[in-house]
Amino acid sequence: MLKILLAEKAKTAVVLSGLGLALASGAAGSVTYTYPQNNPTSCSAITIAESGAVTCTPVASGQPTVFTIPSPLTPNPCYGLAITAAGAISCATSQLPQGCILTSDSPKGGPGDTITLTASGCTNIPTAYSWTGSGLTAMSTTAPNNTAKLPSNALAGPYPYSLSAINASGAGAIMEIIVNVEITGFRGPYAYIAHTANGAATGTLSVVDTTAPLASSIFKQVALQAAPVGVAVNPKGTRVYVTNSGSDSVSVIDTAKHEVVQVPDPLSAASTQTAIHLGSGMAPWGIAVSVSGDKVYVANSGGNSVSVIDTASNTAAASKVNVGKRPYGIAVNPKKPRLYVTNYDDNSVSVIETDQDGLPVLAPTLVNANGKPFSKPHGIAVDPAGAYVYVANEGNGTASGTVSVIDTGNDTVLQKVTVGKGPVGVAVSPAGDKVYVVNSIDHTVSVIDTTKNYAVTTPMDSGGTLTKHIVFNPAGSIAYATHFGSGDVSVIDVTSGNVVDVAPADSTIHTIPTRNEPYAFGNFVGPAISAVVSEIVTAYEFYHAGLNHYFMTANPDEAQALNAAANSQTWQSTGKTWSVWKSSTESLSPVCRFFGTDKYDQNRKRIGANSHFYTADPSECDFVKNAYKTLSNDGNQPLETDGQLYPAWTYEESAYYAMTTSGSCPSGTTPIYRLYNEGQGGEPNHRYYIDMAVKTEMLAKGWVAEPANGNPVMCGPPQ
Secondary structure (H helix, E strand, O other): OOOEOOOOOOOOOEEEOOOOEEEEEOOOOEEEEEEOOOOOOEEEEEEEOOOOOEEEEEEOOOOOEEEEEEOOOOOOOEOOEEEOOOOOEEEOOOOOOEOOEEEEOOOEEOOOOEEEEEEEOOEOOOOEEEEEEOOOEEOOOEOOEEEEEOOOOOOOOOEEEEEEEEEOOEEEEEEEEEEOOEEOOEEOOEEEEEEOHHHOOOOEEEEEEOOOOHHHOEEEEEEOOOOEEEEEEOOOOOEEEEEEOOOOEEEEEEOOOOEEOOEEEOOEEEEEEOOEEOOOOOOEEEEEEOOOOOEEEEEEOOOOEEEEEEOOOOEEOOOOEEOOOOEEEEEEOOOOOEEEEEEOOOOEEEEEEEOOOOOEEEEEEEOEOOOOOOOOEEEEEEOOOOOEEEEEEOOOOOOEEEEEEEEOOOOEEEEEEEEEEOEEEEEEOOOOOEEEEEEOOOOEEEEEEOOOOOEEOOOEEOOOOOEEEEEEOOOOOEEEEEEOOOOEEEEEEOOOOOEOOOOOOOOOOOEEEOOOOEOOEOOOEOOOEEOOOOOEEEEEEEEEOOOOEEEEEOOHHHHHHHHHOOOOOOEEEEEEEEEEEOOOOOOOEEEEEEEEOOOEOOOOOEOOOOOEEEEOOHHHHHHHHHOOOOOOOOOOOOOOOOOOOOOOEEEEEEEEEEEOOOOOOOOOOEEEEEEEOOOHHHOOOEEEEOOHHHHHHHHOOOOEEOOOOOOOOEEEOOO
């Protein structure tokens, strides 16, 4: 769009970008227009359209034609300019949408709800919009209302958007708006489908929204390491754990953003990696999460062992629990401190007792087959009451397979139930009344009724080929079966027993078209996740010149009081602020605020530093709460002034909430970093920041990054 706006007396040249045209200063009250620059064609008349297109009426002369244009023009601004051979000048008013004001209905709703952006006050009414932004999905661009949809994984706004209003003459004014979205309700449930990718160096994880139509239910693909097989979701639905059998590792997925979590590198405290490595040749297969979510158990099919991962630190214990040969499946008893592991090559099932912290105790024992031997046991599941364990015996594939029923009261096989050929995966309904078994050779699903003496219905078609695994949704109304051969996932209506679509109904699509070789061995469907995201507030930074210390607070009353009392001898605002979360959600941790303990030892030395310290790391918070109870500030004198021992730091409160990090922050969040003054002035002090210029400034003053690798110590909301 061309917009010519001339001042009363132009003093400088005005260049029309991209057109090779110029308006240059001329006599007082006018400007000189030369068309075109460095072009021999001359014009006896000229028209410049609002779009910027130039029409020249050529004359024979080879010299550029010069027109003098008075300033100001009428109307001013001038949208389109015409100059006749006689020198008459006329301006056009704009035919494009102008003066639009954009508003939104600032919705409060759940993921998948629609919002409306409305343009009003426009001259030359727009008929459509062209818009850019992120976080929302455009549903309609028809004027005057522009609707958008919150995606199923939406988090709270703000979402910045720029829209161009369009009519038959073209695109007009660009409007900018911040759409503030408050999310309520829940996201998901989601299904997480691991793809082994036919021996490729990397595999993938499809994230499936189980509430969406099948054809559009996959909204994200997450890159993993080689040959991902087993999948487990923690009880809160906030983390997904995937075994990478080709890389001897376990990937951790944060479901807030559905991104891989960086985990500690055991070989270097200063670096992180994209998966937890279990050791060469482990070939991890099955995986399960403890009832508390504190521990993850991994069946190492190549190592004939079980690894235990601490979920707080994302580290694997150095020692492993030895079990039978080629352990595939692993399951947690929800009511008893016990794990069950299928040993494929040994035709046995190991039982591992755990303590109150979820750690294995004693040596594993074997389930008593009771004269009903296992035959290539593969998949395993425990009923919700913890009373029975169901084991899929794959067998040799030439005859019908079986399912062993284990009584957990004495860990003895109670019964063997005949099913189809090559049973691999097994799942128990949330009510415990049905057991679904997928038969990989038959491509069928057998249904065992636990309320009718384990009667088996006629196997149903699974909807695909080389069916590997199956799991129920949290409501128990739908079962999902992965097909390694046909590369898709069937959706089975538990009530009717038919392979169906989910609402809205679709008569032709009955499987989720994932990617090659979906495996997903384990509990690959998680619970619905709370979509509520904490209110965002501001953290303020202050500096005390006398102490040479920095301090921050997200308490507006505290910040106001400091500002009111500010002078050269007290705390003064640095002008630095950043956004933080005010309250807790599933994916956020409290930021512990500490102040140096205001007590004195027998030598009258202050026990704690005259300084504050903050951490979002739960383990670091616990450590600082109890650190240095027997030493004073000088590191020697017991703290017994009043007969008690005190920690060096006193816990004050949760200052705000943040995401913890093991090395990096998810996209859409803001890294928050920490610097340390190296004890300058005899007192420790830390400075927190999001602006990298702060780091440059403080390093020049002798401060150091903490941790030394410069990684963020917590993650905040978008700024």
